[in-house]
């Protein structure tokens with residue numbers, strides 16, 4: 315499982331290899347939380363490799379992710395993805411100074427593959443192991459984001475706002491009451507006959523569309539809270555499409571996108587106002603959306619996004635978050651005992667617990 319150098323670090327032989335304190339370690343990050351096997355390498359906040367082996371084709375015919383298939387596929391490819399990441403960076407296993415892996419949230423079987431691979435690799439290399447929260451990885455992908463800031467996480471599994479007072483003091487401000495924004499994108503994409511996951515395809519379809527052609531309900535209109543809701547919007551689109559077969563799909567896609575982005579923006583602005591924070595970080599797969607980037611950038615706020623390649627699930631973001639944890643000494647007492655946690659709130663993972 316550990317490739318060519320599997321035998322070099324017998325289990326139990328001493329503690330983590332010591333390195334000069336001044337040299338930031340090369341961190342290998344692994345994410346197997348859902349249907350992508352991601353392995354990345356980062357040093358001192360800089361990504362040096364990012365390889366993602368997507369399982370999209372494997373799950374496409376089911377219209378969603380099949381958990382058991384995902385776990386088996388992660389197991390099948392993880393060793394090769396690690397080797398590809400090392401080759402892309404032009405380094406060997408001996409150059410790796412720490413290993414970080416997602417411990418949750420996600421599909422438990424899928425998480426277990428990356429987490430256990432990461433532990434075994436770190437143990438074998440005798441380097442520190444850093445368990446990382448998946449959403450912390452998404453936020454860290456924004457690179458230079460220094461707390462305090464408000465983080466909007468919009469992915470296929472989550473849509474939530476956090477006040478990141480410090481890396482170890484994260485407060486959840488609000489979340490979606492029902493579907494995540496990415497989930498709504500995927501469901502509407504499916505209605506329009508696009509594949510799964512359909513967010514990027516829907517955004518492409520929307521480009522030439524008239525975003526005012528179709529009237530859709532604004533989620534949580536009149537509500538002054540910090541929550542989101544996207545399932546009513548999705549149902550409204552479903553009914554519209556069913557009743558009006560002549561609607562131009564590009565217009566439907568553009569109108570849907572306008573309403574989702576508008577909702578994400580207005581609640582995020584309210585979160586900045588409530589917290590008194592001046593910086594916003596937008597992360598997660600939906601942060602790849604071009605309209606979202608345009609509208610947030612035009613809102614007159616200090617906003618940061620991860621580079622497009624780091625918005626959807628990947629291992630480099632876990633390497634970045636792991637590097638931040640290592641530098642600050644934010645490690646759990648026994649990292650090798652960290653379990654896979656399918657439902658792990660970010661606010662709980664922020665302190666030493668890992």
Ligand code: KG4
Pocket residue numbers: 348468469470471472495496497499500511512513514517598599600601602603604625626627
């Ligand atoms: O963060 P991510 O890779 O996985 C989760 O942790 O969920 O997010 C995937 C989600 C999917 O729902 C996908 O449709 C959506 O991000 N997505 C997009 C775009 N690219 C990916 N949604 C809207 N516009 C995009 N360009």
Ligand code: ZN
Pocket residue numbers: 448452469470598599626627
């Ligand atoms: Zn994600």
